[in-house]
Amino acid sequence: MAFQISNRKYYVLTGIVILTCLITLTLTVSFIVSKTKDISIENPNHSISSPAKPVWKWQCEKNSCQKRRITDQDNDLAILSLPACRYFCSTSAGIWPIPTGEVSVGDRLIKVNYYSIDVVSNTSDTPINALVQEAIKEFKNDIKSSITSGINPGGLSVVVSLGISDTTTNRLTLDTPEGYSLKISDPGSSSIKVDIQAGTFFGARNGLQTLTQLIIYDNIRNEVQMPNSASITDKPAFAHRGIVLDTSRNFITTSALKRTIKAMGASKLNTFHWHLTDTHSFPYESASLPELHRIGAYDPSKVYTRQDVKDLVEYARVRGVKVVPEFDAPAHVGEGWQDTGYLVCLNAQPWQIYCVEPPCGQFDPTKEGLYDAIEDLYGDMLEQFEPDVFHMGGDEVTFKCWENTTSIVEWMRAKGWGTTDRDFVKLWNHFQSNALERLYKKAGREIPAIMWTSHLTTPEYLVESLPKDKYYIQVWSESDDDQIKQLLDNGYKIILSNSDALYMDCGFGSWVATGNNWCSPYIGWQKVYENNPSKIAGDKVHQVLGAEAALWTEQADSSSVDGRLWPRAAAMAEVLWSNASTGWEAAEHRFLAHRERLVLMGIDADAIEPEWCRQNEENCRTGSRFNV
Incomplete structure (x- = not known):
């Protein structure tokens, strides 16, 4: 006879099963929550035991921490965690950047x-x-x-x-x-x-x-x-220790900017050089010229408001970082300036003739009203940032743009000028001298100005164009460029951002053609660490204010800025703080530990090697004492 159950009994039994499952689930969740609360560091009175007895310890052998099994014979005091081993085994207790004076630890x-x-x-x-x-x-x-x-x-x-x-x-x-x-x-x-x-x-x-x-x-x-x-x-060896970050090619959120500044403070870098605007977009809210961001921002949500700037400046100050604004001109201007009448060559094609990357755009230095607008913009930035120096940009001016603008050529001819390179340098000097005068006017003093290396900083034009008592020069060419020696020989103070070691955007695919980008290959942290100003400047190193790692964001945005900068920028931080004379090998274990420290602080710093190698120091490096 087949087993049968009435519908009524079926529903009752089903309800009992469901109720039982709900009670079991509730108890399980309550247990999990209670255990989660147990391990919270907000509860100081609860003793937390490890989920299992520790298996591994670390011990210092020949200046490196080696992973070893814990045995029953081990004295409890001899069982070191990896952080404890690094403290005892690393130079200077593992501090990054390494201190420059006395270091004595217990x-x-x-x-x-x-x-x-x-x-x-x-x-x-x-x-x-x-x-x-x-x-x-x-x-x-x-x-x-x-x-x-x-x-x-x-x-x-x-x-x-x-x-x-x-x-x-x-x-x-x-x-x-x-x-x-x-x-x-x-x-x-x-x-x-x-x-x-x-x-x-x-x-x-x-x-x-x-x-x-x-x-x-x-x-x-x-x-x-x-x-x-x-x-x-x-105390630091160099006064200027920074990062230059471009927020025009791709907009970088304020939360990403804060992560950058937090990592800077943790690494004892002190200057956030903010490349606020460029031809691609104008995301900065100017109180005097509000139409610039309204027209020039990628989107109304992609604007740095006055409150954003105020918050970032204060956030940086707490972390020992000053914010230095850059308004790059007379090139590297475009979006936002369309309706002013001061702009030429915007998105001129083929772009290779008129600029170094699309979209093109340069100021027309013959327009007198341009200098009133620049003065207003300088005033806004000086008021908000209160910088001790101001970055005026001044790089990558393309004379072909001006040469192909009829009104500019006619203005030059009226002055008795021709159209040779030297004549266009005169035009450039006309812009720069007027811009500097307006900067001084708004600052109420002769504030030092920073300029990138350019056509103006070549020996032929340097001294007459950029007097050394008014300008610091930031070098973006390679470390063996003759311009560096010439600048130093002429008494200029410089900031190093040499592209062969400090450009963090190198080593990725080209975005305007096939193959890799212009400054490939990728620059490893070891090369960053070996980029010591003393090696580059020699006996004139006292004229080097410091250096900046640079991230231009043609191929980076808020999702990738952490990994592009960190931990490599921290390698530069130690060199600038300590004027490190040893090779990267001596710093490797401390560097890897600092990278872990940044990650725990919420910085998405790139991994440098497998975690196994970090837990088994000196077992992975080619030519190490553990390798045959």
Whole structure:
């Protein structure tokens, strides 16, 4: 006889099964949530055990950390996490960039109570106190970002004292002292004392950044640790340590800009050179000339508003970074200027005749009204950025554009000029001298101007066009270019952005033709690290203000800017901070650890090698002592 069940009984049984499943699911979710709360670092009283007994330890062998199995015979103190091994095994406790003065660190790591790290300063009721308080928040957030699991309770409290001599300076300039001293006293029974002394807020912030790196997370014991003692004195070798980022070819979101600035602060770079506009778009909101961004932005949502700029400048200041605006002219202008009457050659074709990349566009220097418009634009930027220097661009002017503009040629002939290169240099000088005069007028002083290397910086025109007491020259040609020597021999101060080592956009496919882009191949971090200004400038290195890594964004946008810049720009950061004289091999382990640090801070820095190689140092490099 077949088994049968009534519809009524069927529905009852089905309901019971469903109810049972829901109860089971609810209990399961509750259990998972409770466990998730258990491992939160916001709960200081809960003891977190590792999900399984640790299998691996690291030990320092011949200045590198080697992965080894933990055995029953191991003393607990001998079981080192990888961060702890790097502290003991790396030069200068793994600090990046390596300090330039005394470095003495303790021989043991002490468990720290993460929830009891306090920073006090002598800046209350001073003009810089707000900056100091924001920097302290950043310091604590950076420590928190290194904690990858739970924290076991206990540990010593930490009290950090900030002593700042100059409590009024809140703007970074080329002359601002950035050095600091840091001392960790061997602790008593309850707390560890840290003393950071600096001349300015910016030096104190650098000291906090170093302390961030001395506080590590031990993922074997699930605890925060720091050395029992330390004494460090430190200051940068070069005053100008920067990144130039183009936000015109492709718009870069403010969140991506903030990630760049955060990584700069973590690496002790101090100058964000903002290439705001170009022929492709005009995304900057000018209060005086609002039609420029209304016409020239890619989209109304792709504009840097006045509030955006204010927020970014302050965000950068807290992280020890100044923002230097660039308005590139008389070339590299186009979108946004269509209705002004000051623009020629916009999107002229074939573009190869009129400019170096599409779309073309240059100012018409014969239009007197142009200088009023430029003056207004300078005024807006000076008011918002308050820079100690101003970047006027001035590169890649194409004389063919002017030569093919009838009104310009007629104006030149009326002055008795011809149409040779020297005559067009006169026209260019007419623009540059008028633009500089307007910059001075708005600044209320003779603010130093920066110009890219160009036709004007060749020996034939240099001294008469760009007086050395008015201009710094930023070099984008290759490191062996004769122009560098000529600039130095003529007494100019320079900033290096030599394309053979510091152009972060090199090594990708061409976007205007087949094959690779013009500055290929890709530049590895090792070449960036070997690009020392002392090697390039020799005995005139004192005329080198510093250097900038450059990212032009024809083939990069907000989704890729992190990986293009980082961690390679951090390699340059160490060279500029320490004037490193050793090769990249000696810095490799610290560099890889710093890349991991950036990733934990939320920077999408490119991977340099497989993680296995990072966990087994010196086993992967060609010619290493472990290779046959």
